[in-house]
Amino acid sequence: MILLREVSPLGGERTDVRIDGSAIAEIGVNLDAAGAQVIEGHGMILLPGLVDLHTHLREPGREDTETVATGSAAAALGGFTAVHAMANTNPVADNAEIVDLVHKLGEQAGLVDVRPVGAVSKGLAGEQLAEIGSMARSAAGVRVFSDDGRCVSDARLMRRALEYVKPFDAVIAQHAQDPRLADHGACAHEGELSGRLGLPGWPGVAEESVIARDVMLAAHTGSRLHVCHVSTAGSVEVLRWAKARGIDVTAEVTPHHLLLTCELLTGYDPIFKVNPPLRPEPDVQALRAGLADGTIDAVATDHAPHAPHDKDHAFADAAFGMLGLQTALGVVIETMVRTGALDWAGLADRMSVRPAAIGRLRGHGRPIAVGEPANLTLLDPAVDWLVDPAGLASIASNTPFAGRRLPGQVRATFLRGRPTVLDGTLGEPAGERGAR
């Protein structure tokens, strides 16, 4: 039994919260501490455990950069209780065996609920459907399908995928990038800076035109569409229009697109190389506004570990992607909460409630109320911390936030009542061996 004393659920009135077993047992002032492990809150913020729709845990295939276990640790330390693991592993998660493997590895790590994402197309090749039904019906119970890293650019394949997932109440998460407008070499926002730096341009229209097509396909098929890592003001406008029309579309934005701009590319450091690329300030502001008004439903990390030797190249030759799990909450507090764009309840909505709903994830993103599963994150908003790449739990260290101070420190994370993080450090990874 755990008693959280003097905590502030969603930033509201201070109260005590008692966790018994895997659920919230009691909420009220001056609860009896007898027999309970007491955690003093001093008014710290209590949030529903964060849910990430978009991580790359690299297992199987690139265990030198991240494993399900180390990624789970980073997630828990970042305040997450559930993460979705993208399908672009090696071998690709395009069949029930691989998604079940990832799911099982997640259970063994026991720090967060690892929800495998299945590939839309076999081998991510964009040619024929992967075994979506088998993955949906497997033990992993996949509900999110994505070829992330590659766009499902063929309109016919996209249409079929949207239709085919309907019986499973699943969603197609699209990496919106028209490969004819932004090919695999495109690596910098197309604009004055890419022209000056001589870097192959990745124009916003390559994203916007795919989103525009896909929302019309979603309308036509009556299916559910999710748009990954939205990065431009134009994309936000298309989404706003589609939602106003009642089209069943959701979208995510990454923390790095909420904070960083393409001006950082001036030194050609591939630590800032990510796909979609960092955009200019007006796009950043539009993304924040879209997240604030709900046009963008969720923050998703696109956590993408890479080995140093995959980044120690010329900018165009280096790998795309950056770490995100342990810095996401801090970046969102800095860009959205401290600016007044979102309150704590709004942050909980965008980082827990809505992503859980999009992923059809039961038990996460729930209200902080008696009887609910105790998937919770306790956050000290007063602490600013220095991002030290070597201090992160991931094997890789490619964070673009190195040397920055980020607000808000995760003091504790609870997965079904069990502390996976306590006093800011990792708890015992008890896995499914049972709660203490």
Next chain:
Amino acid sequence: MKHLLSAADLTAETAGQLLDTAEQMDAIQAREVKKLPALRGRTVVNLFFEDSTRTRSSFEIAGKWLSADVINVSAKGSSVSKGESLRDTALTVAALGVDALVVRHNASGAVQRVADWVGCHVINAGDGTHEHPTQALLDAFTLRRHVGELAGRHVVIVGDLAHSRVARSNVLLLRTLGAEVTLVAPPTLMPAGVAGWNCQTSWDLDATLAGKVAGDVDAVMMLRVQRERMGGAGSGRAGEVGYFPTEREYALGYGLSPDRLALLPDRAPVLHPGPMNRGLEISSAAADGDRSVVLDQVRAGVAVRMAVLYHVVAGAPETAPAGLIEVSA
């Protein structure tokens, strides 16, 4: 000057000093024994990740005439494709005991990355579609000889600006030196965001050469158009959409034909960084005519690179010392 990575690093004063030193260096071309002791005992490595004949040879001769030990390392394909990181390649070569690396790479910014990693001097010999600062210096050197001081002069640059490191470095340096620049290309070959480049742009070569866009023209620089950038048959890239329809149409719109040559004022020189596609961006009449300074550019390349090596590697004082130009024993 620790490195020369970008023409943007050069002030008008520094560029002027380099060009003045280059004038002195150029004088030794007339000598029977072309050797100065300035870099004796120094080692310069030409680290080229991309094929090059003229730039590499030019740097090699420049280094040798300054008495440096010059070694050519062809690292083409030694990086990503063979699994070695650029960092490892750069550190390995630098560890040989090198004073300066002259680096060419097919990726923009690669030379700056190398400079961030190694301790020795680094000179950019062309990085991707970014910059080629010694080319801009040799162009400025050549222009200065033919039209005098560059302040107020109007230089027109024509061709594949989107993919040209020569254009980027030239715009930066020419503007620093006070020249006016007009860039001419079809819209598909204009760089993204060129409006912010602090120079004029035009899609109309005839109007530009006739002085109707930005006034009378003092010099014209034709850039090489890479045939693989065209679409369709003949491009070698079937199925690829080109930046312009055909060679013929490009030549009609943007080639320096005899008719267009006639639009230029009598004294305006014609530059081309080479290698030339005769009949595409430049006619033989223009390439071989008395206004062509193409070979002057090549010759200037050696002098300018000697000046750059001297300033960067020897840490030359702000002006070349008297007696620099002495034939070694």
